[in-house]
Amino acid sequence: MTTTGKASSANSAGAVPRPGATRNLVVATIGFTVNFWAWALLGPLGPGVKERLGLSFAAQSLLVAVPVIVGSLGRVPVGALTDRYGARIMFPLLSLATIVPVLTLTVVDSYPALIATGFFLGLGGTTFAIGVPLISGWYPPARKGFALGVFGIGTGGTAIANFTTVRLADTYGENTPFLLVAAILAGYAVLAFLLLRDPPGRTAPAGSALARTAEVSRLTVTWQLCFLYAVGFGGFVAFSVYLPAYLRTAYELSANDAALRTAGFVVLAVAARPVGGWLSDRLHPVPVLVWCFGGTAVFAIVQAFQPPLMPVATIALLAMAALLGAASGAVFALVGRVAPADKVGTVTGVVGAAGGLGGFVPPLIMGWVYGIEGSYTIGLMLLSDVALAAAVYTAVKMSRVDKKSNLVADTAPRRSLQA
Structure with missing residues (x-):
């Protein structure tokens, strides 16, 4: 009787993650990393674009900043939509949507077109607001901090972009980084739809x-x-x-x-x-x-x-x-x-x-x-x-x-x- 009571107490205290929590954490972290990789593609290419188009430092800064600003502000509506529709829908949807501006980078070359493309490239940065509520729902309070910290490793996607973008473009052709990232995003969207699950008991809030x-x-x-x-x-x-x-x-x-x-x-x-x-x-x-x-x-x-x-x-x-x-x-x-x-x-x-x-x-x-x-x-x-x-x-x-x-x-x- 006492043993049962203790087990029940531990369960109610939420000491153990729910079955499937690790799978969802891994899949979400991969998605966050890949989308951040896409989000940061313009940064490493900025100096080359500046020289090719004869841009000023201010114009180059704006080109690099636009995806980051949009990716930051866009987290507000994306977070609210995740509360409503769940991460299983939002993660694949945002990953697929990010493919469009990534592929657009293979055909645009003018400064205004690059600015417009960078605006939509900011979608990749909004996926942070999808993963946090997903992980928060799967993990108990005693493990939540570490789990969210692991998910935050996905910000390393910016480092991947910095290490690989210019090297891939120089070695295999200027469109290679964009085609590679687009293919990975498409593969991830399928993976997320098949493996991600919203936390048990999640209820969609009322209102817009x-x-x-x-x-x-x-x-x-x-x-x-x-x-x-x-x-x-x-x-x-x-x-x-x-x-x-x-x-x-x-x-x-x-x-x-x-x-x-x-x-x-x-x-x-x-x-x-x-x-x-x-x-x-x-x-x-x-x-x-x-x-x-x-x-x-x-x-x-x-x-x-x-x-x-x-x-x-x-x-x-x-x-x-x-x-x-x-x-x-x-x-x-x-x-x-x-x-x-x-x-x-x-x-x-x-x-x-x-x-x-x-x-x-x-x-x-x-x-x-x-x-x-x-x-x-x-x-x-x-x-x-x-x-x-x-x-x-x-x-x-x-x-x-x-x-x-x-x-x-x-x-x-x-x-x-x-x-």
Whole structure:
């Protein structure tokens, strides 16, 4: 009797993932990686397009930025649609839709056409908002942080794009990267439809996607999570975008050396994401975020004084990569704890958009400050201030939010029994 009671208690506590959870996690992570690969195709080709079309640096930046901006903002409606229709429909659908702009890149060559194609290429970046509610539904709270961190490894699709796109184009022909990615997307769409399953017991919420987005935008916790993700993931995106230019200007590195060091930064940040989720499962997301943001603030101050590249600057930059990557994983472990269960997709869309957009503000500030001061010190000190503010805010406010959410969850079953 006692043994049965304990087993039942463990089950209700959600200590064990549901059967099929691992399969869905693997399939979703593959899909996220492939779609992110497609999303990032224009980035590595930007310098070549600039030279071929005689573009300015501003025009080249816009060309690369359009897919990222659309992929970030597009997470809001895609997250809401995922709440409504489920990941089994949305993942194959978005993967197939992304094939169209990928193949279009094989025939367009003018700047306006490339901008328009890049707009629709942003669809690949929205798949983040499909995977998070799917994984959240399959995994219990004790395993959710690590599972979402593993799913976040899919952001490494940008690294695949950077490592392979130019090399494939130079070796096998300029259209090879696009044809290869289109074929992989088509194969994945079939795989996802056959193997992905929405979590058992998932119910489609009532109302339109617009109404649900408006509803979650009225939740204070949505904007709190947006701020934390804009600092964590936004900081990672900012460094991955601006680090090559920073290394070339501050340390006079060659383009290839700066690119390789940036790739190392990206790989470490991506690898640290599941670690942040794993630590959040065992400790709690709040202390993990406090330490990650606090550590980022310290290392940003160190880097603000432009120390020697070896070893001090290298250690500082790689430490920030690990801390920002772990913070990104911890934020979505917190999303799984504090977001309403039937609105996880919609909340994920809004928070994911904030993270993507957060990555574009720091590079603009860094460039502006450098143009005025001829130094990156002020920009890095501002990063330190924002990270420190995020650490303090997390410690003071988010622990209260989590306790309140747990209190509601704990009292809900007792109310139903009394009724």
